[in-house]
Amino acid sequence: MKARKSSGLSLFLYKHNTLKNSKNISLKKIFALIDCNSFYASCEKVFSPRLENKPVVVLSNNDGCVISRSKEAKEIGIKMGEPAFHMTDIIEKNNVAVFSSNFALYGDMSNRVMEILNNFSSDIEIYSIDEAFLEISGMNIKDYEAYGHKIRNTVLQWTGIPVSVGISTTKTLAKVANHLAKKHDAFNGVMDLTNSNDFEKALKLTPVNDIWGIGWQFSKFLKEQNILNALDLSKMNDSWIRKHLHIVGLRTVEELRGKPCISMESNPPGKKGITHSRSFGTAVTEYSILEEAVSTFTSRCAEKLRKQNSYVTVITVFVMTNRFSDDPKYVNFKTLHITTPTNNTPELIEHAAKLLKLLFKKGYRYKKAGVMFTELIPATHEQLSFWDNIDRSKQKKIMPVLDRITATMGKDVVKYAIQGTHRRWKLRQEKLSKKFTTKWDELLEIDLDKI
DNA sequence: TCTGGGGTCCTAGGACCC
């Protein structure tokens, strides 16, 4: 009886598994990762052809540290995240072109790239400003490498931005392929890693710190264990990985082995929190300036909030002095749970200003401030408070008008008085390029006589 | 003088409940 039962079960499992396996083979997914090379630096190069083959770097807000480097800049040894003031020598010696970050330009260029990618698959996940996954299985593509080159050539021709393409059966392996395509000129920017016979070789060429999902801390730990590349890691047993790299690490390793665990997020859900914070160009001591900054940050958060059609219930304001200087230190934040969730700018500015009033202490040199919105809820879940005496129907009509003006005419064309008129807290942006693609009076001009 | 900004998910531990 017992034997019959178990053989029945194993027969069932056998059938079930073979069925599942055959299904897997026919439905095997193929992911392509398209990643713009040195994105911000490449955007600057598009509009300054004289910089071709020259080292270019882009600095973070406030011209603080390097956040993007062209290939040439990497070659002369400029490091990611290096503070700008450490690099004066190397910049002068190599005639490096330095830019302040111009997110209006990069955002617009990103949209153009993504629109093009949309033509190459109906299933696209925009993963970051310069990266997207495409799901390209079931499209009857005979030659993935050729398809990758078609993508690459089209983006380059239509936008001037060079991209690398990695193609494989999981997102993590597509990342591996993309890295290899970037690193080794022989691939010419495209690597097809869909054949599992190539997995071992590719993994061996990938150091642990280059694996998507393995950061600085885990890399250090793995190297201490003499696990040096993706192949070494993929051979570790599951319980060991689970213990030391936790569930997220195990998922990464399964993906390296070719088992898809991370699916496409084609319609990402709204953000769970929205933050806007900035360091100031020069330290701020005056309350009114801080208030202007915090109001403006709040206004930005509220714009983002309305864009994803949410209301906020918890609002936090923080201020801090310079961590790096000898000035007296002060870091603090205050949080408010608001009774009636809202996305109305003037109301939120009022809350933020109250919080700032509680935070502000005279005599400190403030270097940074920020506003955070958390506990967001869909705008459809509105709950009216019994004590609420604000006319919300009127407000609801104003905000879309404000957003439309902002969208067509630019940020802060219309703003609230409390935000001030002079941006006295402004960033340092000494090397800002023009808004070539989003402002009429900053279009690129070409002198035909000189061509 | 000058050191970015904006996110996600998971885990461990404490408080509290039955």
Place this chain on the structure above:
DNA sequence: TCTGGGGTCCTAGGACCC
């Protein structure tokens, strides 16, 4: 007094991504 197993919720902190 604090025995024992189970659960939930919350928070802080740590890891990661770009």
